[in-house]
Amino acid sequence: MAIYDHKYGDLSYYRVFRAWGGKEYQEYVRIRKSRKSAYAKAKQIDSRLAKQQQDYCIKQAKSPSYHVRKDGGVRGLRRITVTRKGRAPADVFELRINVPWEQDIKRTTISVAVHGEARAFELAVDRICSWYKLSEDSPARLAMMEQFGYYAEKSTRDVGQVAELALQKARDEFVHLRQGLVNSLKRFTA
Numbered sequence: 272m273a274i275y276d277h278k279y280g281d282l283s284y285y286r287v288f289r290a291w292g293g294k295e296y297q298e299y300v301r302i303r304k305s306r307k308s309a310y311a312k313a314k315q316i317d318s319r320l321a322k323q324q325q326d327y328c329i330k331q332a333k334s335p336s337y338h339v340r341k342d343g344g345v346r347g348l349r350r351i352t353v354t355r356k357g358r359a360p361a362d363v364f365e366l367r368i369n370v371p372w373e374q375d376i377k378r379t380t381i382s383v384a385v386h387g388e389a390r391a392f393e394l395a396v397d398r399i400c401s402w403y404k405l406s407e408d409s410p411a412r413l414a415m416m417e418q419f420g421y422y423a424e425k426s427t428r429d430v431g432q433v434a435e436l437a438l439q440k441a442r443d444e445f446v447h448l449r450q451g452l453v454n455s456l457k458r459f460t461a
Contacts, residue, residue, distance in 0.1 A: 273288045273289050273317060273320075274287050274310070274313045274317055277299065282301065283301075283302040284300060284302060285299070285310060286299055287299070287316045287320065289317070289321065289323075289324050291323075291324045291327045292331075298316050298320075300312050300316065325372045328371040332370075332371070332411075333403075333409065333411055334411060335410050335411045335413075335414030335415075338403075338414065339414050339415060339417075343420075343421035344418065344421055345396070345399070345415050345418050346368075347366055347367050347368040348365070348366055348395055348396075348399065349364070350363070350364055350365075350383075351363060361382060361383075361384060362382075363381060363382050363383060363391075364383065364391050364394075364395040365378075365380050366378060366381070366398055366399065368399060368402050370402055379398065381394050381395050381398070388422075392419050393416070400412050400415075
């Protein structure tokens with residue numbers, strides 16, 4: 272809620288403030304005899320402005336330019352290599368979406384190794400569309416699907432790095448196995 276107590280000289284007001292689309296919207300409710308009735312009126316104004324703000328966000332979220340960045344990426348989607356101790360590096364599409372009209376941030380990962388590159392990308396875009404309530408034939412979804420080349424290029428640049436990490440992990444495991452075997456033999460012969 273965006274209602275603030277505001278004083279201008281001896282006059283008391285409730286200031287109702289919201290901002291969207293790079294513009295600020297504010298209205299003042301004069302507090303006369305009853306603070307309670309003035310606050311109720313301010314809450315009505317705030318709910319009207321909140322509805323307008325949500326309508327703007329929904330309209331903006333349906334446009335392709337909202338989801339596709341200038342560099343060719345999709346908002347909230349990135350391709351990363353996840354490395355965990357004791358596991359091989361995994362190539363995934365990571366989603367981190369802040370839907371403007373919801374409270375929680377939506378997060379998930381989709382494995383490229385499990386689904387394949389193209390299918391994993393499609394699943395990621397479908398997940399974004401479900402969170403934004405976009406249909407399969409919406410212009411925003413089609414624009415996001417056209418960005419597959421951006422993420423495919425990224426994988427070919429990173430493939431050498433992933434291979435090197437996997438090779439290093441295998442070397443480390445081999446060293447640990449050899450050291451364990453040597454230690455076991457020393458204990459056995461001692």
